[in-house]
Amino acid sequence: xxxxxxxxxxxxxxxxxxxxxxxxxxxxxxxxxxxxxxxxxxxxxxxxxxxxxxxxxxxxxxxxxxxxxxxxxxxxxxxxxxxxxxxxxxxxxxxxxxxxxxxxxxxxxxxxxxxxxxxxxxxxxxxxxxxxxxxxxxxxxxxxxxxxxxxxxxxxxxxxxxxxxxxxxxxxxxxxxxxxxxxxxxxxxxxxxxxxxxxxxxxxxxxxxxxxxxxxxxxxxxxxxxxxxxxxxxxxxxxxxxxxxxxxxxxxxxxxxxxxxxxxxxxxxxxxxxxxxxxxxxxxxxxxxxxxxxxxxxxxxxxxxxxxxxxxxxxxxxxxxxxxxxxxxxxxxxxxxxxxxxxxxxxxxxxxxxxxxxxxxxxxxxxxxxxxxxxxxxxxxxxxxxxxxxxxxxxxxxxxxxxxxxxxxxxxxxxxxxxxxxxxxxxxxxxxxxxxxxxxxxxxxxxxxxxxxxxxxxxxxxxxxxxxxxxxxxxxxxxxxxxxxxxxxxxxxxxxxxxxxx
Amino acid sequence: xxxxxxxxxxxxxxxxxxxxxxxxxxxxxxxxxxxxxxxxxxxxxxxxxxxxxxxxxxxxxxxx
Numbered sequence: 001x002x003x004x005x006x007x008x009x010x011x012x013x014x015x016x017x018x019x020x021x022x023x024x025x026x027x028x029x030x031x032x033x034x035x036x037x038x039x040x041x042x043x044x045x046x047x048x049x050x051x052x053x054x055x056x057x058x059x060x061x062x063x064x065x066x067x068x069x070x071x072x073x074x075x076x077x078x079x080x081x082x083x084x085x086x087x088x089x090x091x092x093x094x095x096x097x098x099x100x101x102x103x104x105x106x107x108x109x110x111x112x113x114x115x116x117x118x119x120x121x122x123x124x125x126x127x128x129x130x131x132x133x134x135x136x137x138x139x140x141x142x143x144x145x146x147x148x149x150x151x152x153x154x155x156x157x158x159x160x161x162x163x164x165x166x167x168x169x170x171x172x173x174x175x176x177x178x179x180x181x182x183x184x185x186x187x188x189x190x191x192x193x194x195x196x197x198x199x200x201x202x203x204x205x206x207x208x209x210x211x212x213x214x215x216x217x218x219x220x221x222x223x224x225x226x227x228x229x230x231x232x233x234x235x236x237x238x239x240x241x242x243x244x245x246x247x248x249x250x251x252x253x254x255x256x257x258x259x260x261x262x263x264x265x266x267x268x269x270x271x272x273x274x275x276x277x278x279x280x281x282x283x284x285x286x287x288x289x290x291x292x293x294x295x296x297x298x299x300x301x302x303x304x305x306x307x308x309x310x311x312x313x314x315x316x317x318x319x320x321x322x323x324x325x326x327x328x329x330x331x332x333x334x335x336x337x338x339x340x341x342x343x344x345x346x347x348x349x350x351x352x353x354x355x356x357x358x359x360x361x362x363x364x365x366x367x368x369x370x371x372x373x374x375x376x377x378x379x380x381x382x383x384x385x386x387x388x389x390x391x392x393x394x395x396x397x398x399x400x401x402x403x404x405x406x407x408x409x410x411x412x413x414x415x416x417x418x419x420x421x422x423x424x425x426x427x428x429x430x431x432x433x434x435x436x437x438x439x440x441x442x443x444x445x446x447x448x449x450x451x452x453x454x455x456x457x458x459x460x461x462x463x464x465x466x467x468x469x470x471x472x473x474x475x476x477x478x479x480x481x482x483x484x485x486x487x488x489x490x491x492x493x494x495x496x497x498x499x500x501x502x
Numbered sequence: 503x504x505x506x507x508x509x510x511x512x513x514x515x516x517x518x519x520x521x522x523x524x525x526x527x528x529x530x531x532x533x534x535x536x537x538x539x540x541x542x543x544x545x546x547x548x549x550x551x552x553x554x555x556x557x558x559x560x561x562x563x564x565x566x
Binding site for chain 2: 016385386
């Protein structure tokens with residue numbers, strides 16, 4: 001029985017300020033504060049208990065690492081349950097935790113909406129000639145990368161080494177449908193080549209197989225062990241290897257296939273022969289082969305292409321779905337994931353034009369190649385790199401992804417709604433609703449607790465260790481009926497979340 | 503197959519979400535055919551004269 005696949009995406013957005021000499025941390029603060037100042041409701045995020053140096057392999061590297069967390073800066077919890085803040089000189093949106101893949105896609109798209117609103121509001125405040133532009137990408141083309149991380153709830157009992165060994169196969173090969181595409185090649189120390197095209201933004205930056213780092217010597221499997229929930233029951237697999245997707249369909253496949261593969265690993269259904277001999281080498285080789293012909297060496301000595309590996313994984317997932325009673329995903333979503341996964345692999349094999357409207361690296365390649373041919377440009381012409389960057393712009397007039405007619409799972413109305421309202425089926429519902437209704441009484445909030453100020457009495461901390469409690473079904477009537485925070489806490493009792501006096 | 507853990511949610515999505523939601527399965531069979539030439543025309547329009555300057559100015563601090 002696999003763990004319910006609660007998941008979410010955190011994205012650091014690229015930021016470009018033109019017309020003035022302003023450092024990116026200040027520019028990022030302008031972005032987040034412009035949104036905060038115009039919001040009805042928000043709460044302060046409490047990052048004081050975060051332990052990013054806690055390693056899933058059982059050691060704490062606090063003494064050896066100095067992770068830069070700008071937690072003293074603007075750091076908010078929004079009414080949709082998300083965290084919105086400045087991190088590493090980028091504005092970052094961490095979606096609320098979602099108990100469904102479609103929800104997670106929706107709340108990632110809500111993040112784009114929030115960043116776009118922020119950009120528009122910040123630009124209204126800036127003097128003429130000065131403006132900020134935001135980009136949902138992962139690299140500046142000059143050797144600097146910033147992340148789009150996925151998070152998945154998994155079982156604590158599962159040995160981490162086993163999870164790491166098997167999920168690596170998927171992380172190395174899933175890029176053929178969830179890569180965002182990139183003009184040129186980089187290394188973590190700079191530009192290697194401005195010409196050429198590869199499948200991912202991020203593959204150039206991965207130097208280790210497994211490890212705790214996220215800003216240097218990035219590992220394919222990240223070992224950060226901060227569950228943000230009951231640490232006896234759960235892990236939160238923190239995935240740093242992916243690209244930020246403009247295509248909602250690609251985001252759906254990325255989250256959906258990874259969730260299914262993680263459930264297969266938890267249930268012992270992962271095909272154990274599918275181990276890649278040299279994953280760091282393979283992730284770069286696959287990224288650099290847009291014909292998808294590259295055969296990578298497997299641990300058993302055979303050679304397989306990424307499509308072949310993914311096809312075997314997908315077949316194993318179909319077999320798993322037929323025999324397993326509880327995959328940690330809803331039957332409806334599981335069926336949809338398996339169907340779209342298979343369809344995409346079939347279409348990748350035949351180079352189907354359908355994928356231009358679904359897969360980011362293919363959509364971007366189409367316009368990069370089209371422009372290059374139309375104007376007979378050299379491979380290293382700046383216009384091609386400009387197209388790469390503009391594909392990810394949050395300015396609708398500039399955004400080239402917009403012009404590709406990408407398939408969307410959700411339209412503008414649903415996305416705008418999700419920017420202001422939390423998902424129904426996780427504790428994010430409780431977080432978002434109480435931020436909206438009682439933001440004036442919230443001292444701070446984080447993923448697994450909220451501290452309330454109830455007036456002349458000591459502060460009250462509500463613990464939210466269980467991601468699948470605090471849902472709409474469990475708490476809507478309590479929140480709707482409560483006339484004050486004191487009343488809310490009395491009604492909440494110990495049934496939904498325990499609370500403690502501070 | 504499946505204990506339908508999230509069945510309740512499937513039955514009761516927020517109204518504004520459900521009405522605006524499209525089926526990935528249905529749409530995938532009718533993939534949107536994009537007119538490349540018209541898109542390239544639009545790109546030529548928005549592609550700034552100073553593409554080189556734009557690309558050069560896009561420098562980011564490394565993040566995670």
